[in-house]
Amino acid sequence: MPDAGPPPSQTLSRGIRILEVLADARAPLTIDDVAGLLGVHRSSAYRLLRTLEHHGLVVRDANGGVTLGARMAALAAGVAHDLQAEALPELTAVANELGMTCFLAVLDHDECVTLVSVEPRHAVAPVAQRPGTRHPVTVGAPGKAILTLLPHAQWPADAPEPLRATVAEAAQRGFATSHDEVIPSLESVAVPLALRGRGPAAIAVVHVASPADHEQIAARLTASASAVREALGG
Amino acid sequence: MPDAGPPPSQTLSRGIRILEVLADARAPLTIDDVAGLLGVHRSSAYRLLRTLEHHGLVVRDANGGVTLGARMAALAAGVAHDLQAEALPELTAVANELGMTCFLAVLDHDECVTLVSVEPRHAVAPVAQRPGTRHPVTVGAPGKAILTLLPHAQWPADAPEPLRATVAEAAQRGFATSHDEVIPSLESVAVPLALRGRGPAAIAVVHVASPADHEQIAARLTASASAVREALGG
């Protein structure tokens, strides 16, 4: 088990930090901005940006403003693309049958990030769950469903103790729920999705808070989870 | 105008090539595979991978297999996120009103990549247009709509001459169409979307080939395009 020391390659690490900074930025940044945010000399940032631009991950507008390039999206499409491909039709079916936004989330370190999401037509209120959305695993139904699959030893250090009982209960029932956790006035139901040789995942729906049969929703989600699991042989 | 010589930063460039290779890979790769594909020494690939892993862009399974990490998806969510945010509701509305998959595509070098896509419930046949999908700009309705916005001098060198007339016609009509181009038996209608200080884009729908009023579809798309354009002040 190699220890988690400093990033072995300084240059690459800085280049990636540029991407991270740009992803958070709301507007095009100047080279100076980037250099400042990274704490490196402007000249270094310049060379790194040129390289990123060369690969299409960064784009410069007429004023020299720096932005993330569209090819980032193309790269991200390769993330677990077999899982995405198998899950998409299932998510669509669930979304339409239940009339709720349905999405697939996976574990990333101690965060829960949604990979694909499908919005139904007949939503009471449209709920958008954009791919790439992140929040701590310890929060929300998908997070708890994922924790269901993790031995307690691998839980994030900052997990509050009460959570343990909640997750244990979810594990028994086979699904997790939440309301007003990640977004106020929204309820969510999620089932765990364990795949061979892959990190833990979850299939979930969100809807505006209202009386709903969680058991029934969970049953539908579980069916889709099984379908995906079988399709991927895991 | 700085010339497009070799990538200024060799290390960063290699790191990105690793990401590209992994995005194309259908299965987890070994370090040796990566090193071989890049043409670098295994030890170098090792260090680069460690750095990528440190940033969560790469994940290693129990067998040491290397895959793209979920955080890539989070990074990609930052690509033109204001455009994505403004376009999403419009795409959803169009998809539901027309009963066709509706998506937003942008220009990346000489390729057309789709950023967001929304699938409707009542599709005759479900058509999935996954975000991140790429193909040459010279092909398909969105591509031609985008070419509408580009001076001919900036067209890709390999653009066939007949295309010029087609695009000119599309520019006059205000929309472009295609059938059986990128995927057999599919038709597509697209309108250009020019935004201030941003690359050319297009809003498009796809549907299975059948009699349809392209003019009417285009009118609806144009309305959404205008809405997005005004929302972004461009």
Add this chain to the structure above:
DNA sequence: GCGAGGTTGTTCTATATTGGAACACGCCGT
């Protein structure tokens, strides 16, 4: 028109980083 401020692009050298090879370890199938 002209100069000031701010930004990008270029060139240079000492230094830290990297590239590559050889080696140690663990695992699995024959």
Add this chain to the structure above:
DNA sequence: ACGGCGTGTTCCAATATAGAACAACCTCGC
């Protein structure tokens, strides 16, 4: 046990990089 295959580590020379100082280019203001 053995040999193949894979990872992780160490080493040194070679080189790519970091950082600074400088030049060119804008726009904005007068």
